[in-house]
Amino acid sequence: MGDILGLIARRLGLGLVILFVISIIIFFMVELLPGDIAQAVLGQGATEDNLAALREQMGLNKPAIVRYLEWLGGAVTFDFGSSIVTGERVTGLIGERFMNTLFLAAYAAVIAVPFAIILGVIVALLRNSIFDRVANVLTLTSISSPEFFLGYILILFFAVKWGMFPAISSLSQGMSLGDLLYRTFLPALTLVLVVTAHMMRMTRAAIINLLASPYIEMARLKGAPPWKVIVKHALPNAWAPIINVVALNLAYLITGVVLVEVVFVYPGIGQALVDAVSKRDFPVVQACCLIFAATFILLNLAADVGAILTNPRLRHPK
């Protein structure tokens, strides 16, 4: 077990290094954008004196490296400074929205991940049957349609024609969980449709890839029925690629949902990012980017660890 802990510690360390490099890139890319922050805040009518005073107040006259270190120092304590548009603390501004995004992602993931894996196992079992082909065509269709289009289709049927679910996810404080789940059902369903195909196809491919292995033939020659061959003998050896694809899709659920949030007017972090970019609210943009990067790194780390834990050779060393 010591080896595994060491391996995890090394991956974690590497993740931190990557995050550090990304923080540099994010900060200085924003720095490179044309225009002057003080000018952006005060508008075209500002006088030189006002601009200079604001720059002094915001610390813009300090060398970039100093400002970077100050920003990084704040970031590690989740203090990303203040919005230059509203003056609010960035953490307060995006904290709640990030929680909303996490909620929606979790909602979609809880449905999509088991659904995709079970479906993947079934199509692997019934490979080349009609069911396999139909499932393939349907999931391919859903993955190739843009998510906003899927969203509008769902709204058209479930909200407009049949009136089963609300088209707009208006959230308010103190809603019951049931209410919350009901109001966010359509965006969650859209996301499920978008991510299922990828995970299902990987599950199918990973399992079928193993079917030529001698130990699968051995299982068959021991008289194991087909479902047992797949579930008991192939699936336990197929986890590594499946976990990786699941992690990528979970990361997408958090960082890639901007369009879905816009379609359903869902108050998530994606919308906050879009707003901030259009208003040149740099501290918010930087904070969002850093959160997205951290999400990706964490989920990939989790996938690596998961793949290690499902490998018996690493779990039970000689």
Add this chain to the structure above:
Amino acid sequence: MVKSKDVLLEIEDLQIQGYSDEQWIDIIKGVDLTLHRGEVLGLIGESGAGKSTIGAAAMGYARDGTRISGGSIEFDGMELTTATEEEKRSLRGNRIAYVAQSAAASFNPAHKIIDQHTEAPLHYRLKKRLEAQEDAMELYEKLRLPNPEEIGFRYPHQVSGGQLQRAMTAMAMSCRPDLIIFDEPTTALDVTTQIEVLAAIRDIVDEYNTAAIYITHDLAVVAQMADTIKVLLKGEEVEEASTKEMLDNPQEDYTKSLWAVRSFKRPQKERPKNDVPLISVRNVDASYTGGEKVLDDVSFDVYEGMTVAVVGESGSGKSTTARVITGLLPPSKGEVLFKGEPFPPDYRNRSKDQLRQCQMIYQMADTALNPKVQISEIIGRPAAFYQGLRGSELKSRVDELLDLIELEPSKYYNRYPPELSGGQKQRIGIARALAADPTFIICDEVTSALDQLVAEGILRLLDRLQKELNLAYMFITHDLATVRSIADEVVVMQHGQVVEQGPKEEMFKPPHHPYTDLLLSSVPEMDPDWLTTLLEERGVDNVGEAASSDIDPDAGKVQGTKI
């Protein structure tokens, strides 16, 4: 033991087709087979003869890409060619069991050995889990596995190959089947380990009066195991007879040729007097990054135009020695001399001329040749690199090399490796090594993946090339028959040490280092009583891994007394 004479398995006019190049091709062309209860039938033939396919068909099983297209397979009154999938499945693992070639690949890496063992008895509701586990431990004990109470609770990768093969035999026994198909169960094992597995299989099959089909390409092995032998060639039966009769008096020419394969032997050469060795390995220690020492004070010489065979079990350091000589793995101590001059330890520091001297031929020609590169380029690249040949000069050099390895240049020049047979691919591997115009070639198990007749052809070719080009060979092998036929000198390695070395004739004569003795006595002979006699002499617990781990490499090194 008197065996009852009821017919258990009756195969008549079996025809099996395989799908390749968009069409069905006959691979088994009307084979008959009768097996009685408790009888062991040996199926022998070269790869592609259809042995394994018939073995699988005896379970009513057609591998992916094959189909049973005709004939009948009757197992204990049930016709398998017309039985439903469910009916056939209910026999498998229960009344007919299978033991595969590579236990390491045929055990599922994700489950404990004992859980795989008990799968069939639990599935067929023959036993409760605990009963099945106790039965497994009993079988492990019968098959002389160490720690029978505990070994089943390990994962397959935690157990050695020979032990795993016995565990798989135990697994096949789990439902006490009427018939077991053994598909080359010892081919992947060292000779010393093979004995243990053979003895274990023979005992247990005898004890439960299980019928068996024993598939192998090794005649000496089948002679120990089978009551009757059936010889196959390209999907057709050549002949069938009782083991004794088959060995003493084979009828067909093909069978006779199989028996005669081990006859190739060339005269042993003596070392040239007062000459510097071509390659001299001096007191070499080596280890892989951060690992334990895998070579410990290895020293031996190879003289010009001579063949030194390096023998030992897997893991004894044979291939590592090759890596040190070629400069792929710089030694941690000691050095390699070429004609008395030190060879730079890292190949990156060797000059083109030094690199040219020392070439390699690999075991798996399949993986050693890039399948997407034309033969002309595979051979032409080293010729261009070392000799700077271009254009028509290069082409004539490639033609010359193809001529040397007895492949017609115009026919093979533009072909790709996958279009060639195993023996032809190995010839291309040889031509690639020759293209550099070397003086020394390391042959790493070059014949062990080939059938005996093909292997013999390769050995003859290497011998001819040695005479014509005055090459020196270092021949890494675990097959002592190969050593007998081609070596001038032998180096025996165990646990990274050289335990004995000397001229071949002396090496095959006692007294030996105990390990050499074990290796030599473990090579199956064509005598059907060989295994029985050996086990009586040595005792069942003094063969294989048990015996080899008892031997201290330092015990009575006979080195030096012979040279």
